Amino acid sequence: MNLIYNWMYYIASGGLILIGLYIVLVKTNLIKIVIGLHFVNTGVNILLICIGYIRGRTAPIFSKPGINPTNVVDPVPQALVLTAIVIGVAVLALALSIVIKVYGHNKTLNVSRIKGLKW
């Protein structure tokens, strides 16, 4: 119980990253590989946010009285993840457009059937 309470978010984000890497390494369908890359992206975002979290504190926005510098969390990881989410969406769209092109060129999404992409 204590293990889950202390490490839940690390386990979740690490799990997402490992699932994403597994998909990228094992699956042969290009769409699934792109989904795996986005799994890694989500996992890294959650990891950054939960490194900056401090138990019992609130968001670093001083819009209400009673919030002072001693009870807010770290703003820097939040600022990094804020931009990373939107960029993740744009990069995902770019990757999918390249997948569309690959499909139009080879008429297959299976990586092991595309010459020059084998491993």
Place this chain on the structure above:
Amino acid sequence: MRRIISLIILAVIAVGFILTFSQIPFGKDKIDVANYYIKKGIEETGAVNIVTSVVLNYRGFDTLGEVTILFVAAIGLGTVLFVEKKVKEIASKSEDRSKRASLILRTGSHLLFPLILLFGAYVFVHGHLTPGGGFQGGAVIASGFLLMYLAFPRQSIDKKSFSVVESLGGLIFVGIGLLGLVFSGYFLTNFLPKGIPNTIFSAGIIPIIYIALGLKIGFELTSIIDDLLGRSR
């Protein structure tokens, strides 16, 4: 065979991950650099939302770079999909006449679309006061346009005026940065008066940049949606 090798690689990564993060306790106070931002942020930038002041003031140059990544991704997507799209559009123009979305979707999107735009604008105008800002508001606006695309698949946005607004947003960001260079000697300096914190006309250049960024990102993501949907139409 490949599966076994992959699992071994993943196990190595997992061990490294566990060894690293067992040294970083979860939920403990380990703020170092950000202490300065938290304590001095309001008087130095005038924004009560410290995340916003980090994004646009302390790390404004970094954000300019990230906006550039977004721009390059949108350009790349347009370039990759451009040639085939034109050919396909001519071919499929006649067969899609009968395709229409359901009545519920069409009526509901008429009601919801202005409200979604209003909410997106609210989110990025109040970026220095409440949780939110240009990136989130832009994503909300793009989701409204996505709803319109689902409801009216045959209509499309005016690409030209969208790219004009998008470029203007980027130019305002860079232009304000250069004005800071002119007035105070540093790129992206907050040269406007800070105002009273917690009011809408405060924080100097931050709301102006966030409005420009919100429009830019919203329209950029909309043109990404248009490029991707243009393929299947």
